[in-house]
Amino acid sequence: xxxxxxxxxxxxxxxxxISILNCDYTNSMFDYFLWYKKYPAEGPTFLISISSxxxxxxxGRFTVFLNxxxxxxxxxxxxxxxxxxxxxxxxxxxxxQKVTFGIGTKLQVIP
Amino acid sequence: DGGITQSPxxxxxKEGQNVTxxxxxxxxxxxxxxxxxxxxxxxxLIYYSQIVNDFQKGDIAEGYSVSREKKESFPLTVxxxxxNPTAFYLCASSIxxxxxxxxxxxxxxxxx
Numbered sequence: 001x002x003x004x005x006x007x008x009x010x011x012x013x014x015x016x017x018i019s020i021l022n023c024d025y026t027n028s029m030f031d032y033f034l035w036y037k038k039y040p041a042e043g044p045t046f047l048i049s050i051s052s053x054x055x056x057x058x059x060g061r062f063t064v065f066l067n068x069x070x071x072x073x074x075x076x077x078x079x080x081x082x083x084x085x086x087x088x089x090x091x092x093x094x095x096x097q098k099v100t101f102g103i104g105t106k107l108q109v110i111p
Numbered sequence: 112d113g114g115i116t117q118s119p120x121x122x123x124x125k126e127g128q129n130v131t132x133x134x135x136x137x138x139x140x141x142x143x144x145x146x147x148x149x150x151x152x153x154x155x156l157i158y159y160s161q162i163v164n165d166f167q168k169g170d171i172a173e174g175y176s177v178s179r180e181k182k183e184s185f186p187l188t189v190x191x192x193x194x195n196p197t198a199f200y201l202c203a204s205s206i207x208x209x210x211x212x213x214x215x216x217x218x219x220x221x222x223x
Contacts, residue, residue: 043215098156098169
């Protein structure tokens with residue numbers, strides 16, 4: 001039972017355009033959400049997070065939007081750069097320490 | 112510098128042998144975790160520990176064992192009972208109150 005779903009396994013975007021990565025969750029107990037970026041053969045690195053009391057959090061080129069009623073969050077990268085090419089994991093937690101990850105979306109930014 | 116280290120980066124093991132993967136953190140985090148990554152599977156939780164001398168099974172604990180004798184260290188042993196041990200293993204830590212999880216660089220284990 002996948003509680004965190006990333007339904008797009010891959011995404012290709014032209015350099016300079018917006019990348020939108022989507023994530024859906026089913027557990028209504030989740031109240032904190034994170035996005036991680038992962039290059040091959042490396043550990044994931046933290047990108048940005050959002051608490052359920054907010055609907056938007058912005059950090060430079062990265063913005064995360066949360067729609068609690070739809071149990072949906074998205075990561076926007078503007079403008080996209082070739083160095084952004086990686087696998088992006090959505091993660092969620094309900095304060096009980098365990099974090100649940102999605103299976104990831106592979107982003108390719110084409111120069 | 113603060114962070115999480117995992118060693119070795121690449122590890123080869125003969126079938127039937129136990130092997131221990133190292134994870135050390137100097138972030139003063141109480142909670143530590145072991146994840147496994149397989150293609151198309153994302154990150155799956157093997158074991159986690161919220162405090163020294165305590166640990167809990169994750170979603171795929173069978174064939175693995177851990178110990179948490181020190182706050183800084185959370186080694187994972189892949190036993191011969193683990194049927195598909197070849198994978199990329201990631202260690203992570205977080206502050207007790209939750210928040211951001213920080214990951215180590217990972218260990219690629221290959222069983223020959």
